[in-house]
Amino acid sequence: MSNNLLKGKRGIIFGALDSKSIAWKVAENCKEQGAEFVLTNAPIALRMGTINELAEKTGSQVILADATSVEDLENLMTKSMEILGGKIDFILHSIGMSVNVRKGRHYTNQNYDFTVKGFDVSAMSFHKVMQAAWKHDAMNDYGSILALSYIAAQRTFPDYNDMADNKSFLESVARSFGYHFGKKNNVRVNTISQSPTITTAGSGVKGFDGFFKYAEKISPLGNASSDDCAKYCVTLFSDLSRSVTMQNLFHDGGFSNTGVSEEVLENFLK
Ligand SMILES: NC(=O)c1ccc[n+]([C@@H]2O[C@H](COP(=O)([O-])OP(=O)(O)OC[C@H]3O[C@@H](n4cnc5c(N)ncnc54)[C@H](O)[C@@H]3O)[C@@H](O)[C@H]2O)c1
Secondary structure (H helix, E strand, O other): OOOOOOOOOEEEEEOOOOOOOHHHHHHHHHHHOOOEEEEEEOHHHHHHOOHHHHHHHHOOEEEEOOOOOHHHHHHHHHHHHHHHOOOEEEEEEOOOOOHHHHOOOOHHHOOHHHHHHHHHHHHHHHHHHHHHHHHOOOEEEEEEEEEEEOHHHOOOOHHHOOHHHHHHHHHHHHHHHHHHHHHHHOOEEEEEEEOOOOOHHHHOOOOHHHHHHHHHHHOOOOOOOHHHHHHHHHHHHOHHHOOOOOOEEEEOOOHHHOOOOHHHHHOOOO
16 A cells, blocks of 8 residues: 655665565565665676566666675766656665675684675675765755664674674664764664565575574564565655664564563473
8 A cells, every 4th residue: 555655755776686585575665655766786686686577567777786896886876866867865775695604604614705705795885885875965865774684783693604793884884874974964874673584695594494483483573574674664764754863673573672482482391
């Protein structure tokens, strides 16, 4: 159902690979709420995924950009403003990748070239995106910038590996850049800490099925779906949340504030 919460707003959405991607759902929901946006992803995503299908469905253009390349990001800012006909009101950073995870390297046995690459893609890219927007004065007053995080930034989940460190950095960048963007032109910057979600990036983490089920049993509301995450993103892009900034917002069905649930406890009382 549309309330036109984003009518007249222009956005840039990073990270829609296929229909399971959280960014895919965000794009569909933003479209439904009246927004216009550019879709962007790394060149390889064109071959690996189905982003063009989403572009057609939402009447959007795709601009390829490697989120680790400052040049690509600056080009993205300029082109997006040209295509959309003005400054940007919202940006979604929905990007994550760890080479150590992909190659099965244990946290205590990292290949540091892999670590640096994963950090650049998953975390520093968020700073690069905002710096490109800042330099090109691309954000409209009262705009909103969001990135997606995971609770492993604060609590240990052993198999999340170096992505935990990347997410900690990502959340810190949201606070630090959020200060400057707030002062500059009332732009807010937040991260959403989402439940485990079955997507290409999510399922790549060792033991994912186990902690997906565990989180489902711990969370009073169950795991938050990607579609619900997208709806939460819409509220944070809308004018209904203009004073929320520099926050890490848990969207996890209550997981982060639950010690134990009856369902989990039952397994230890047998
Ligand atoms: N799936 C989960 O369980 C879960 C939970 C919490 C947070 N998140 C976060 O949500 C975000 C989206 O992940 P997802 O689960 O939808 O998976 P996904 O695999 O669908 O999305 C990850 C995206 O990152 C893109 N990407 C990778 N390298 C890139 C680069 N160099 N430049 C530009 N884009 C690049 C990929 O092409 C892909 O579109 C990530 O930040 C992820 O860490 C996921």
